[in-house]
Amino acid sequence: MGKVTLSPYNGALSGELAVPGDKSVSHRSVILGSLANGTTKVTNFLDGEDCLRTINAFRSMGVSIKKEGSSLTIEGKGISALKEPTEPLYFGNSGTTTRLMLGILAGLEFFTTVYGDNSLSNRPMDRVVNPLRLMKAAIDGRNGGSLLPLAIRGEKLQGINYTLPVKSAQVKSAILLAGILAEGKTTVTEKAQTRDHTENMLEAFGADIRRDGLTTTVTSSKPLQASDVNVPGDISSAAFFLAAGAIVPGSNIRLTKVGLNKTRTGIIDVLIDMGANIKVENQQSVSGELIGDINIQFSNLQSTTIEGEIIPRLIDEIPIIALLATQAEGKTIIKDAEELRVKETDRIAAVVDVLTKLGANIEGTDDGLIIYGKTSLTGGKISSYNDHRIAMMGAIASLIAKEEVIIDDATSISISYPSFFDHLQSITK
Ligand SMILES: O=C(O)C1=C[C@@H](OP(=O)(O)O)[C@@H](O)[C@H](O)C1
Ligand SMILES: C=C(OP(=O)(O)O)C(=O)O
Incomplete structure (x- = not known):
């Protein structure tokens, strides 16, 4: 896939997606x-x-x-x-x-x-x-x-x-x-x-x-x-579209058959806490795992603090939560997430670098992030750090950026979400 250039987007997001398996x-x-x-x-x-x-x-x-x-x-x-x-x-x-x-x-x-x-x-x-x-x-x-x-x-x-x-x-x-x-x-x-x-x-x-x-x-x-x-739909993949739905004005998206195992649903708890318009429906058990449909709409978000026992329940979602926090009123604090330093890349450093380049007000700490919202994002050239979750976060950020977002290399997205750009396109106008 290599380098990706994403133009500013002016519409809302709408439609239904079945994210790939967990x-x-x-x-x-x-x-x-x-x-x-x-x-x-x-x-x-x-x-x-x-x-x-x-x-x-x-x-x-x-x-x-x-x-x-x-x-x-x-x-x-x-x-x-x-x-x-x-x-x-x-x-x-x-x-x-x-x-x-x-x-x-x-x-x-x-x-x-x-x-x-x-x-x-x-x-x-x-x-x-x-x-x-x-x-x-x-x-x-x-x-x-x-x-x-x-x-x-x-x-x-x-x-x-x-x-x-x-x-x-x-x-x-x-x-x-x-x-x-x-x-x-x-x-x-x-x-x-x-x-x-x-x-x-x-x-x-x-x-x-x-x-x-x-x-x-x-x-x-x-x-x-x-x-x-x-296999249930991957809530860690759904998280990118949950965030997109919450921050792109006018959006209304439905994600179907998403895994809702309670050890993974920290992102839903955080969205609710930030005041998002989110609804979980049609819950059922499949192969010993809970699944359901999630509806998300554009929301006026408030800042939050994320720490302690919730961290393992959303560890892979922190890059996209950081983007959400740039669109929330107030100071969002993420603590106890030192594990982010030893993922595909140092995700604390990568998130700070990418979001700063896009115009956000964000600081890294030893074990987390502090994000001051709400800021409008400018656009610019960013590195994916060859990390799928950083690349997808950058792509979602482009939906609200005022100028082009250029991702140096988005190849890593195929690690967890090969159909990501097709799905993104299917919910844009
Ligand atoms: O067990 C798993 O499938 C995973 C556990 C988590 O890693 P850690 O166990 O290192 O926290 C998570 O970040 C990773 O994406 C998948
Ligand atoms: C950390 C991740 O995966 P893994 O540890 O399996 O490389 C991830 O998918 O975000």
Whole structure:
């Protein structure tokens, strides 16, 4: 896709969109389908680059995964049928693939090496490697095993009892997945609730899993059984159009079949708190996950403070929330979001740079952002930092900018939302 030039837009946004499948659920459907016995059919799978990395990893270990558009048929033959890959596994830009796969590879009794792109090679892996080593995993790599590339000599793992030092669903999931390959019980306790798709799907696939508040325990006693997965629409993708609807005058947009798992709906709570005209309708449960339709209209927004336990429920939405805050009256404060510093890029620095270039009044702090609204946006040349969520935030900002917005490279959008520009076009006049 490369460089994108977006002209100023003067109309309202209207229409209905079904955003693509949830990235987190899509990854997990491939992982559990590949570890299970039997045929798993997945529908509304996210055809984004990150999820394709997870498919390729299991294909390299001998699993038959047929993909037709957004439908998958996974022929699982159980954990013992997985074969040693003959080549290093490439995880591209995908933190979720890397961290969840490390949990599994550590417990499969063969040798693997894994690597990623420049961004992924700078993201911390010790947060997963350390607990896995406590489970007796043999992992080595750059910087003592805290950075990719990593080499994994799979071993029979031992269960552990572990309290997560970081608020991370990827770390939690890596340990739980290792736990279903380990001897004895594995218990993970988190300090704040992070997304629980792994737990939901392990239940659906018949694993021995018990949940008690923020503590989850698994054992290897029950082999996984195939279970079909209908992937909900990704609320993290919907967030860009929720924001667009709220800030572009006259807009009225409906987003259908969006995942509403309460560990992910922080963006809805924030929009309500900022005074947005937002309605959630037609809620129903699909494959163990709540979904529904969301209607959003242009709104007069007020500033807010976002901190504490809500942060993991909206961590990926903070760049687009920062844009929303530029259009809200007053000072918006975002705290406790230090995890943003270790995403695809340092998202605190990237958001400050991009929105400042577009004329916003915004400061970065160690663990968040302070945004002074309401400011009108000018336009200008911005960098996407090769980060899909920064690129999409820039594109949505162009809808309210007075001049052209030029994004240096929007290729990364295909990580999580390949049809983003088509969808954007479909709701403009
Ligand atoms: O488990 C997952 O699918 C994810 C967890 C989050 O990362 P952390 O676990 O690093 O917070 C999130 O930012 C990422 O986009 C997807
Ligand atoms: C942080 C993200 O993904 P990952 O960690 O899987 O690279 C994201 O999609 O915003």
